[in-house]
Structures are given as structure tokens and as C-alpha cells.
Amino acid sequence: MRNGKFTKLFTLTTAVALVGSMIWPAAPQTALADRGVVDLWKAIKPLTTIASAMNTGAHPDDEHSATLAYLSLGKGVDTSSIIANRGEGGQNEIGSELDNALGIIRTRELQEASKVTNVHLEMLSQQINDPIYDFGFSKSPDETLEKWGEQVAYERLIRTIRTLRPDVVIPAFLNEPSTHGHHRAINIITVRAFSDAADPAVFPQHAREGITPWQVKKLYVPAKEDSHTVRVPVGDYDELYGASYLQLGEESRFMHKSQGMGRHYDEGPRFNYYKLEQTSGVTKEKETDFFEGIAFTFDDLAREVTAEPGAGQIVADLKKLQRDADDVIAAFPRFADVAREVHEMLGDVNQTSAKVQASKLDEAMKIDLLHRLDVKKAQLNKASAEALSLVLKVKPETTELVAGQSTKFSVTAYNGGQVPVNQVNLKLNLPRGWQAKAVTETTFTQLGYNQTATATYEVSVPADAVLFQPYAAPAVTADVSYEYAGAQATSKITPADTVALLPPYAMTLSPEATVLNTLKPKEPIPVKVTVRNYTPGAAKTNISLKVPAGWSVEPNAASLDFAAKGETQSVAFTVTAGASVKPDTYTITAVASGNGKESRHGAQIIRYPHIGTTYFVKPATVAIQAFDLQVPEGLKVGYVSSGFDNIDQYLRQFGVDVTNLTAKDIESANLSEYDTIVLGIRAYGFRPELLSSNDRLLKYVENGGNLVVQYHKPEDKWKPELAPYPIKIGTPLIQWRVTDENSPVNMLAPDHPLFNVPNKITDEDWNHWIQDRSAYNPAEWGKEYTELISNGDPGENEFTGTFLSANYGKGTYTYSSIVWYREIPALVPGAIRMFVNMVSLQQ
The missing domain is CATH 3.40.50.880 (Class I glutamine amidotransferase (GATase) domain)
Incomplete structure (x- = not known):
């Protein structure tokens, strides 16, 4: 490999994932380095295919990274990675965070890894202390599904399959006795879902929500060279990326730093092997590709639709979309030409969607076509922004907010391309209950080269706003819409840094857990409360400890005066247990009250260069275990x-x-x-x-x-x-x-x-x-x-x-x-x- 090529590749391949991917808190972005011809190619390559694939795994780092890179970056397939838990039960090779804090780190690493391979990420685990939790190593899939709640995990997987509608599904592991029980469990429910996702009697509540059954066309499992159906050429070298798909996959694995992942591979032929386990079509001993026998292009889709009654005009439109996609690729790397072709295709996709909606096609066929066209619409929106060299940002006045606060957000669109765009609209999206008032213009007639449009919003956060949840979608986003070449495109953007609603007075207790030696029950327990002021400007609060009945604390309370936001002060308390304390578990809770606000939470700041800054908001408590201990x-x-x-x-x-x-x-x-x-x-x-x-x-x-x-x-x-x-x-x-x-x-x-x-x-x-x-x-x-x-x-x-x-x-x-x-x-x-x-x- 040429000196410096791989380093540059890493920067280029950490660009924002396809529009339509899940929106996540972002790490600090190098916006200029992340733009250019490579990202343009990443954005337009998916326009060439209507195929989709899904890889399922148990933990962050289970994804088949090289295969995902091959499918997404190499073939343009709409590719998703579905991971069960957050990795809370693992070890940490970059710090001392464990349990939920480690799960937050591993989730962010997985999100950044998915950006490298341009893969859509979904997690079955939805919140802190979710039932689908990494409870540590297991030798048994039965134990795993029992602890997770088999129906909980299975319903979420079926829901995800029915929502994303993959043509091909690949569990990351086999159900073998020598394999981690979590890995085996995901294999078991993924294999079972091949049939059940298509059965309307399985989780019928989905239909009431508008989520219809979906028949996966093929399910593959990992295999060896002597028993494979398909071999994936992950060692193929891609000149545009300056690396093989194996190397691209490893670049994503390097993001899993808390697990010490990522290896350097030399160039040369390498393959991943898979065996066809189930299919809704014809079985062959050997296949050239995952998608053999499956519609891969718009032309293939047109041939499938041809036999449907009343499909004549739809067939013609699908063939036109094939020509549109070919024209987009032919225009590469001429940005303005690509933009024009992208917008022509976007207009045609919108027209085709309307015709499909109004058609008398079979309902299942109609739903499938509309889904694939919606995916294409999202990809075209992404491709439009890349081709027009639009740099879109939503910037908060502050990333750390508290309930009841007023602040400002700006939404900006910069045109770095050679053609103007028209009717630019900058819209801020907020959670329910939050209020936004535009204090500048939000719509601009035209935006030319080297010009920036900015809309500023005054935002009011309600007093009952929910505290930051690290696994939730970002609270604040923006939509930037504009017109070019007769078609409107829209990009959804998130702040570069995590915007978090935090406790007004976030408290960290030291220790967070300690022992009360019942052989020395009167030995005082020192508790230090460190308080960070997140309220804007000067503030005053009283800190006290809520202790078990019969216990005492000195002082009863302490008053803190903060001169500014971000200031930190500490208070030392001494807690003494009651004379008759028994072996048991006890809890001390810190309470901050002042200015009409009360807080019983802390906010652990989690910050690493590769994942940026995020937070773990948790109760401000000390866990005390009382028992006899001789030292x-x-x-x-x-x-x-x-x-x-x-x-x-x-x-x-x-x-x-x-x-x-x-x-x-x-x-x-x-x-x-x-x-x-x-x-x-x-x-x-x-x-x-x-x-x-x-x-x-x-x-x-x-x-x-x-x-x-x-x-x-x-x-x-x-x-x-x-x-x-x-x-x-x-x-x-x-x-x-x-x-x-x-x-x-x-x-x-x-x-x-x-x-x-x-x-x-x-x-x-x-x-x-x-x-x-x-x-x-x-x-x-x-x-x-x-x-x-x-x-x-x-x-x-x-x-x-x-x-x-x-x-x-x-x-x-x-x-x-x-x-x-x-x-x-x-x-x-x-x-x-x-x-x-x-x-x-x-x-």
C-alpha cells in the first residue's frame, strides 16, 4: 500500500451514512475532509440497485465488517446491521467504564463503525437497563433468550425485518455448542424469522401499526471453503476507495477501541464463505452471488412486475429509472452533471411512487414497490446534497441544556457547488413540548456558489422535559429542503456534537458504592458530593443527603453559590449508620434544590476522541452494602x-x-x-x-x-x-x-x-x-x-x-x-x- 493512502482512506470513509440510516449522536466531524469525490461515489452507487441485505449479531463488533463493506460500498446494496445488545457485560480496553457506561461507549463505537461501511444500524436493545442486556458470557442460547425475554427479542427482530424488508439475511454466527450463547440465540431467532416474518399470524399487532409481513428471499449462514454456496471476494481492491473491502471493513473495526478490534491486512485475494440455509426460490449448490435469482436492478424489478395486471405504465417507469441510474453513474465525477441527473431521477421516482399508489396492482406488490422507491428517494436526497456540494449544519448555542432554559439554534446551508439552488428552506425539528420561534428568515429564494443561508431559532425547553437518553435519537434535528432542476430534495441533519438535556445541578458522589462494616457500625462514612452547575449563568443551590431511617448526616445541608454555568464545587458530608444496623443493602441519595429546581441525578461525561462526547444520566446515589469484614x-x-x-x-x-x-x-x-x-x-x-x-x-x-x-x-x-x-x-x-x-x-x-x-x-x-x-x-x-x-x-x-x-x-x-x-x-x-x-x- 502506498504511504499515507490508508490514513487518507480512513478520513474519507468516515462520512455521514446514507440518508435513511438511523440518526445518532455524532462524534466531532471533520466536515471538509469528509467531502469530495469519494463521498459522491458512496452516495450514488446505491442508486444502481434495488436489492437489500441484513446482517444480524448479538454484540457491538459482531458485524461481518468486510462483507458489509463489500455489499454496501462495493455493490451499493441497501445494507443493514442489526445488533441485539449494547455490550454492557464486556471488558473495557480504553478506560474503567463498565456495565451501562461501557454499553454507551460500545454503542457509539458501533455507530461510528457503521458510518465507515455506510451501513444502516438498528439495535434490538432500546434503552438503559433494557431486557436485552449483555449479562455476560453465556454457554446457552436458552439461558440467553430466557434472560432477554424470548418474545421481547423475537418481536423486535420480526418488527425490524418487516420494516426494513431485506432480500437477504445473514446471521453472524452459527448455532454451535462452542459458540457464545448470545451468538447462538441470535442465530436461532434469525433462522426462525425467515418464515415467521412472512406470517401475518405472528405478531398480528404489527399490521395494525401499518407494518406488513415480509418474506425474506434467502437466508445464508457462515460457512467454510469446502461447504459454501457463495463466496464473497472481500479481498477485491476498489480503486476509488484505495483499499480492499477487507481493509475497509477493518477500518470500521478499528472504531471498536474499547474491545481492541481492528487488524491491518495486506492486499490480495481473500474470501468470506456462506451457505444458503433457506430460500423462497430455487436452491442451487453453488451461486455466483447472494442475489442470484433476486431482482437486483430496476430492469430486474420491471421484469417481475410485467406479469401483474395493470402494470404496463409502471413497468415503463421502472425501466426509465434504470436509465436514470445509468445516467447518474455515467456523469460521475462531474458534480454538476451528477446533480442534474440525480434530480431528474428524483422527479421520476416521485412520479412513479404516485402512479404505484394509484394503481390497481396487488396490494403486496404495491407495498413492496413503494418501500423500494422510498429507499431510493432517501438515497437520492443524500446524493443530491453531495453532488451539489451543500454543507448543511444545525448548530446549538450550547450543547448542554436544562429544563426550562431558553437558547438559540441556527440552521445553515452553504453552497460549495457551481450551480445555484432555489427555494431553500431551513427548518428546526424539536421534541414534543419544546417551542421554537424563528427570529430570522427561514426561506431563501436562491443560494449561489460560496454563499451561506442561516436561519436562527429561539428555543424554549419545557420545565418537564425528559433528561438525556443516550440511546434515543437526537432531540434536535433540522430539515433543509431546496429545489434544483425541477425537483425538491430534503436532507435531515443532526448537530455535530451531542445536544443533551442534563440535570440543572449534576451531582457525582464519591464513593458511588461502599461497604459498611457492621463490626464497626459507628465508623463514619465520608461522602463527597461534587456538583456541576448546568443552569445558565449564576445559580444557588442547597445540597443535602437523604439517608436511611435512624442514620445521621453532618452537615444537614450545604449551600453552594455558582458564578457561572459549568462551574464545579464540592461538599463533604459524614454519614453515620444507626446503632442497630443489620447486614443489608442501603442507599444514600443526594438532593440539590434551588431556584425552583430540584435534582437527584448525576451526569457522567463520557468523552473519547473516536466517539466524541456523550453522557450517562443516572441517580445521584451511594450504594452501601453492610456486612461483617475483618481487615x-x-x-x-x-x-x-x-x-x-x-x-x-x-x-x-x-x-x-x-x-x-x-x-x-x-x-x-x-x-x-x-x-x-x-x-x-x-x-x-x-x-x-x-x-x-x-x-x-x-x-x-x-x-x-x-x-x-x-x-x-x-x-x-x-x-x-x-x-x-x-x-x-x-x-x-x-x-x-x-x-x-x-x-x-x-x-x-x-x-x-x-x-x-x-x-x-x-x-x-x-x-x-x-x-x-x-x-x-x-x-x-x-x-x-x-x-x-x-x-x-x-x-x-x-x-x-x-x-x-x-x-x-x-x-x-x-x-x-x-x-x-x-x-x-x-x-x-x-x-x-x-x-x-x-x-x-x-x-
Whole structure:
């Protein structure tokens, strides 16, 4: 590849997706770099085909990116990616966000990835804490569908298929025992939907909403070279994009940074293979293409319609649309010529739609034709703006709003093309209840080269406006319509940055979750409330804590005066539990009140360069788990974080003296000052100094230290000899884990100090765990280790290498693949007791 070509390609291919794609909060845009001849081609290529395809998957990153790039960018097919959940149960390779916050990140990454491949994205999961949630790894599709709600997931999938009406559907995975249960579940319901989406008796409520049944024409599943029906040439090089479709697909995968996705591939032939699983037509052993035997062009569609009574004029119109599409392509890359041909085709599509609507065609045929023409209309609107070089923007005075606020928005249209457009109308769209008043002209007779039209609106946000929802469509959009060459086009645009309605006083509580040691019930709980003022200008508010009955808090309240919006101040409270506090779960809620406004929410700002800024609005609370916990006095721990967990923060809350070790510390500091050194999950893969200093760590153990190593994957540069006695991680990784958090645990060495000092561990301590028991369990280990537990998923062999500990010299070495990084933040009492025992271990 020529130097710099691929870098430039990445910039060019992150352009806005086809009009008709789902509208999402956007990352910061490089508007100038995103325009030009490549985006023009991306906009007009879909005009050449009326075919559509859908790829279904379970999580963000499940999409078949190379195949999607081939279909969308290469063939112009109307391509959609349907993903079930938001990836909340995964790991985070760019920060410490987990659960819902991680789901927000992965959703934004998926949205940006879909832009690269020009793919329409839909999610079955619709909101925070949706039933279709990534609850962690599962070995069972039955468990997955039970937790999601099988009817909920299936109804949403059928609804999506009936709405988008794909000709071809491709589930991303097979229903095989070695595959993630979430992947298997999506395969199962996708395969089942092939017939059910066409059956009006399945979810008949859809028809009452105007959503009609749809028969998918072909369903393909992933296959191998020796068993395929179709092979997709993803290695084909596209001169316009300066890359192969595999490379384009990987550019989209690089957007999944929280999962460490994306690989660099050299040029050359490569194929993806698929097997035809179901079809409504003729089955062939080998096919040249997904769409063999399916109408692909307007001419093909005209031939299908020919046999229908009263279709004569419609057939002629469809053939004319074929000529229109050919003319658009022939005009490329001459922008003005393309614009003229696009608008001629747009006018013809509008006329054809009207004729189809008025025709006596069979109702099913009429619905199908109108859908395909509507898709084409949306594509033509996009192509029009690209060909005319219109730069369209909606710009807020501020992106951070509060209920009851007044602000301004401007809608602009800049003409960078060589031909004028007429009757330009700039319209602002707002949620129900919001009010907009135009304070300038909104319609312009003509917009010529290098001219900008601007409409300014005063906007009033109602007092009962709903707070920002990260998975909802943008609250504010704009429609820009204009006329050219006898046809009107309209583009829907969104602000470049997320516009969010936030709490007037957004509070962050530290800690957000903590332990109340019932052995020391009167020990005060410090709670720091950090308040950000989102109200415009100066403001005053009172901060107080709502605590459980019988508890006390000092001070009762604190008054804060803010000089300006965006200012942040903090208040420190001390909470003391009641004398008779019992082991249980308790909640402290922060309340901000002032200027007639009250807030009990916080707004976590989530900001990364590749996804821009978004927010997680959540209750401003502290979760408190009360239970008995013994912690040795003066215990000193050195923590080596990979950045993927925050257990060190919780150890400090429990009363442990924790120091986060730097690379310099690990390489040259006196490690013997620490009673214990803990390596965070996957630390060897992300802290390179550990590999070069591993002998120092083992020497630390040999001299009497306590080293605790949490789970690793083989790709984390783990080698059996890194441990004092070899530990080999089991592969394939999917099989070496326990996913049932309620699975029975047998303590094999009940007298071991890890189960007795300083906390006595009983069977009760294995209750109330979340998501998983363990991940990436060892398959082989030295005889020197004590096997501490046995545990497995129901119906499977139990693992005995999950929790291993050995004496080495004067010290101790413990390797554990238990998912502490999930259990400790969830304040699982047994997990906390055992972790404290683990960092307290001595010979």
C-alpha cells in the first residue's frame, strides 16, 4: 500500500451514512475532509440497485465488517446491521467504564463503525437497563433468550425485518455448542424469522401499526471453503476507495477501541464463505452471488412486475429509472452533471411512487414497490446534497441544556457547488413540548456558489422535559429542503456534537458504592458530593443527603453559590449508620434544590476522541452494602493496574493502604515494603514492564512477599513460566469459564488460610454473585499449587484450577481466574471477604 493512502482512506470513509440510516449522536466531524469525490461515489452507487441485505449479531463488533463493506460500498446494496445488545457485560480496553457506561461507549463505537461501511444500524436493545442486556458470557442460547425475554427479542427482530424488508439475511454466527450463547440465540431467532416474518399470524399487532409481513428471499449462514454456496471476494481492491473491502471493513473495526478490534491486512485475494440455509426460490449448490435469482436492478424489478395486471405504465417507469441510474453513474465525477441527473431521477421516482399508489396492482406488490422507491428517494436526497456540494449544519448555542432554559439554534446551508439552488428552506425539528420561534428568515429564494443561508431559532425547553437518553435519537434535528432542476430534495441533519438535556445541578458522589462494616457500625462514612452547575449563568443551590431511617448526616445541608454555568464545587458530608444496623443493602441519595429546581441525578461525561462526547444520566446515589469484614491493621498493598479494573479504589475503602505502582516502581523500587502486590486483570498484556521485571516479582515472593495475579488471556503475553510453577491457560477460551453465577462451589481446602484468615469463609459467601464465576481458567498447573475450589456450569465438568495458591520460598503466590473485577464493585460480601483474605495471606 502506498504511504499515507490508508490514513487518507480512513478520513474519507468516515462520512455521514446514507440518508435513511438511523440518526445518532455524532462524534466531532471533520466536515471538509469528509467531502469530495469519494463521498459522491458512496452516495450514488446505491442508486444502481434495488436489492437489500441484513446482517444480524448479538454484540457491538459482531458485524461481518468486510462483507458489509463489500455489499454496501462495493455493490451499493441497501445494507443493514442489526445488533441485539449494547455490550454492557464486556471488558473495557480504553478506560474503567463498565456495565451501562461501557454499553454507551460500545454503542457509539458501533455507530461510528457503521458510518465507515455506510451501513444502516438498528439495535434490538432500546434503552438503559433494557431486557436485552449483555449479562455476560453465556454457554446457552436458552439461558440467553430466557434472560432477554424470548418474545421481547423475537418481536423486535420480526418488527425490524418487516420494516426494513431485506432480500437477504445473514446471521453472524452459527448455532454451535462452542459458540457464545448470545451468538447462538441470535442465530436461532434469525433462522426462525425467515418464515415467521412472512406470517401475518405472528405478531398480528404489527399490521395494525401499518407494518406488513415480509418474506425474506434467502437466508445464508457462515460457512467454510469446502461447504459454501457463495463466496464473497472481500479481498477485491476498489480503486476509488484505495483499499480492499477487507481493509475497509477493518477500518470500521478499528472504531471498536474499547474491545481492541481492528487488524491491518495486506492486499490480495481473500474470501468470506456462506451457505444458503433457506430460500423462497430455487436452491442451487453453488451461486455466483447472494442475489442470484433476486431482482437486483430496476430492469430486474420491471421484469417481475410485467406479469401483474395493470402494470404496463409502471413497468415503463421502472425501466426509465434504470436509465436514470445509468445516467447518474455515467456523469460521475462531474458534480454538476451528477446533480442534474440525480434530480431528474428524483422527479421520476416521485412520479412513479404516485402512479404505484394509484394503481390497481396487488396490494403486496404495491407495498413492496413503494418501500423500494422510498429507499431510493432517501438515497437520492443524500446524493443530491453531495453532488451539489451543500454543507448543511444545525448548530446549538450550547450543547448542554436544562429544563426550562431558553437558547438559540441556527440552521445553515452553504453552497460549495457551481450551480445555484432555489427555494431553500431551513427548518428546526424539536421534541414534543419544546417551542421554537424563528427570529430570522427561514426561506431563501436562491443560494449561489460560496454563499451561506442561516436561519436562527429561539428555543424554549419545557420545565418537564425528559433528561438525556443516550440511546434515543437526537432531540434536535433540522430539515433543509431546496429545489434544483425541477425537483425538491430534503436532507435531515443532526448537530455535530451531542445536544443533551442534563440535570440543572449534576451531582457525582464519591464513593458511588461502599461497604459498611457492621463490626464497626459507628465508623463514619465520608461522602463527597461534587456538583456541576448546568443552569445558565449564576445559580444557588442547597445540597443535602437523604439517608436511611435512624442514620445521621453532618452537615444537614450545604449551600453552594455558582458564578457561572459549568462551574464545579464540592461538599463533604459524614454519614453515620444507626446503632442497630443489620447486614443489608442501603442507599444514600443526594438532593440539590434551588431556584425552583430540584435534582437527584448525576451526569457522567463520557468523552473519547473516536466517539466524541456523550453522557450517562443516572441517580445521584451511594450504594452501601453492610456486612461483617475483618481487615488487618496496617496492611500495605502495591497495586499494578491494567486500567481495566478499579479494585484498588475499593481496597482503600475497606481500610487497606494501597499504592498504585508505576513502571519505575516495578522496575527499581524496594518492593519488600509491600505486604502484598496485586496484578490487575490482564496486566502482563498492558504493563510491558511486568515482563522484563518478572524475575524481580518472583524474587519478591521468594523473600517473603505475597503476590496475587488475576486472570489473563494467552494473548496477554502470558506464558506458563511467568508463574513460579507453570500455569497454562485453557483454550479455546470459550470453554474454560464458568458463566452461571449461582453454580455450586466446593471449597477443596477449607482449612487453607484463604478461607479462614482474617475472615471465615462459608458456603453463604458464594451467594449473590453477579454475571460469572470465572473466566479463562487454567488447564494445567504445577503440583506445588493448592487447588482451593472446584466449580463448573451445570451439566459440565468442574474446574479445579480456578483458584490456585502456593508457597514459594518464604512467600506466597496466588493465581485466580475468579472475576473479582466484577464482584468487588458490585459489593458482593463473600467476594470482598475472600479478596481481603487473599491480600492478607502469609506463610
